[in-house]
Amino acid sequence: RVQALYAFNAQRNDEISFEKDDIIRVLSKTDPTWWRGHNIRTDAIGLFPSNHVQVLSKLSNDIGQKSSMDTSNTSFD
Secondary structure (H helix, E strand, C coil): CEEECCCECCCCCCECCECCCCEEEEEECCCCCEEEEEECCCCCEEEEEHHHEEECCHHHHHHHHHHCCCCCCCCCC
16 A cells, blocks of 8 residues: 655546645555555546655554554453
């Protein structure tokens, strides 16, 4: 997954628009400058410029998944 550093407005029908901080799931990196992805917020799929995003670390991905899991066993004392 990647996070948008800047907003981007699609110029063609095979591109996706996104806002700063949007999360995009990368589907393919067949070109070094244009990747294909799925914008989680808008549910759009298409090409986007790779220089407008930063790759989220595996650790931050794991933290995001853990925070959405059941926390009933968490102690707060």
